[in-house]
Amino acid sequence: SAVISQKPSRDICQRGTSLTIQCQVDSQVTMMFWYRQQPGQSLTLIATANQGSEATYESGFVIDKFPISRPNLTFSTLTVSNMSPEDSSIYLCSGGQGNTGELFFGEGSRLTVL
Amino acid sequence: GENVEQHPSTLSVQEGDSAVIKCTYSDSASNYFPWYKQELGKRPQLIIDIRSNVGEKKDQRIAVTLNKTAKHFSLHITETQPEDSAVYFCAANSNTNAGKSTFGDGTTLTVKP
Numbered sequence: 706s707a708v709i710s711q712k713p714s715r716d717i718c719q720r721g722t723s724l725t726i727q728c729q730v731d732s733q734v735t736m737m738f739w740y741r742q743q744p745g746q747s748l749t750l751i752a753t754a755n756q757g758s759e760a761t762y763e764s765g766f767v768i769d770k771f772p773i774s775r776p777n778l779t780f781s782t783l784t785v786s787n788m789s790p791e792d793s794s795i796y797l798c799s800g801g802q803g804n805t806g807e808l809f810f811g812e813g814s815r816l817t818v819l
Numbered sequence: 820g821e822n823v824e825q826h827p828s829t830l831s832v833q834e835g836d837s838a839v840i841k842c843t844y845s846d847s848a849s850n851y852f853p854w855y856k857q858e859l860g861k862r863p864q865l866i867i868d869i870r871s872n873v874g875e876k877k878d879q880r881i882a883v884t885l886n887k888t889a890k891h892f893s894l895h896i897t898e899t900q901p902e903d904s905a906v907y908f909c910a911a912n913s914n915t916n917a918g919k920s921t922f923g924d925g926t927t928l929t930v931k932p
Contacts, residue, residue, distance in 0.1 A: 736918045747908060748863065748922045797862065806851035806912040808920055810862040 707733040711798045711811030718788050718818050725784045726796055726814045734800030734809065737775060739783045742795045742813070751796075754781040788818045821846040823911050825923025832899050833931050840926045842909035843891040851912040852885060852892045853920065858905045866907075867894070899930045 708731045718724050730737060737754040752760040752773055760773035775781040785792050798811040822845040832838050844852075850871040855863035869876045869883045869892065876883050880899075885892040896903055906927050910920040 738919065747924045750919060750921075753919065801918060806918065806920065807853060807865050807868060808855075808863075808910075810864070812862050 707731050707800055707809040709734070709798060709800055709809050709811040711814055713814055714812060715815040716817070718816060720789055720818060722788055723784055723786045724788065724816060725782050726798070728781045728783070728798030728811055730779050730781075730798075730800040730809075732779060734779070734802065736801050737781045738799045738801075738808070739771070739773060739781070740797040740799060740810075742797060744794075748797065751783070754783075785816065788816070790818045792816065793818045821849060821911050821913065821921040823909060823921050823923040825909050825926060827926060828924065829927045829929070831929045831931065834899060834901060836899055838894075838896045838899055838903070838928055838930075840894045840907055840909070840928070841891060842893070842911075842923050843889075844911040844921075845890065846911065846913060847890065848913045849911040852883070853910050853912070854883060854894050855908045855910065855922075856905045857908065857925075863908060896928075899928075901930050901932050904928055904930045 710729045739751040740748040742748050750763045751766045752762040754760050754773050754775040756775050772784045795813045795815050797813045799808045801808045825842045853868035856866045857863040867881050867883050869885050880897045882895040906925045908925045909923040912920045
């Protein structure tokens, strides 16, 4: 199975600030995704992180709010910009191989915005 | 896009009983159906999956069935144990959807000792 490391594991942030979450995957992963999981809810896809190019965002998510980078195959960052309390959530990095469909998840980053 | 519905949202069973969780999907192009288990405070982890060319798959106490015609698939857990208590998510994935998975809303399973 793939190994996915994510940091920070949790943070408490002030309204209006931005926070960047880092994700490192091992070489078995070719595709990387960022999900949001609000308390007691399902996983909602934010975007697909594309290596060396702009991420592909899902409906309801925009680059200005959630800029994503993926400078190489095994590393990606998600920034949550200009945070508000509504952004309090768990953000999960995930990776997979497109041909199998199975996803491996990082341990998640729990953000609390005050 | 794909829409996955999952039922029930909560399920409580006695230890040793069976548990069944059902999902339906909308996109006939979906061809990969994984099930993830998420224990409290932990990451989701794959427990079993099935592809569209197979009707049923078993792994010890866990089985998944797929009905492509009706566009539904189910997770069956037999001889449940307290450690089976968790949130279970179904998902659907299509080769035409760039590897993205669409998740159901989750089922909170509680196994009472």
